Amino acid sequence: MKTMSCRQLGGACDTKFRADTFSEISEMSKKHGMEMYQNGDKEHIEAMEKMQELMSSPEIMKEWFENKRKSSKNYLKMINLNYTLLIAIIKSYYALSF
Numbered sequence: 766m767k768t769m770s771c772r773q774l775g776g777a778c779d780t781k782f783r784a785d786t787f788s789e790i791s792e793m794s795k796k797h798g799m800e801m802y803q804n805g806d807k808e809h810i811e812a813m814e815k816m817q818e819l820m821s822s823p824e825i826m827k828e829w830f831e832n833k834r835k836s837s838k839n840y841l842k843m844i845n846l847n848y849t850l851l852i853a854i855i856k857s858y859y860a861l862s863f
């Protein structure tokens with residue numbers, strides 16, 4: 766399961782999206798963006814305008830999308846590494862405590 770925030774995806778807030786694939790997260794983000802647009806949220810509208818600038822160049826948009834996809838994978842690797850380190854620290858603590 767992957768988790769990314771609206772802000773990590775170029776948006777304006779810290780709403781989190783959780784899904785199995787980056788494509789699913791992307792769709793959830795798009796739906797969230799449309800809701801914010803319909804609500805007239807100024808920060809989200811500004812973020813959308815920046816995204817529209819990116820979309821004016823297919824190459825730049827493809828690069829941006831690929832970087833975000835890689836970022837989600839790297840983020841998961843970091844979480845797994847931190848979890849592994851935490852388990853090792855806990856085991857060391859209990860080994861020293863007894």
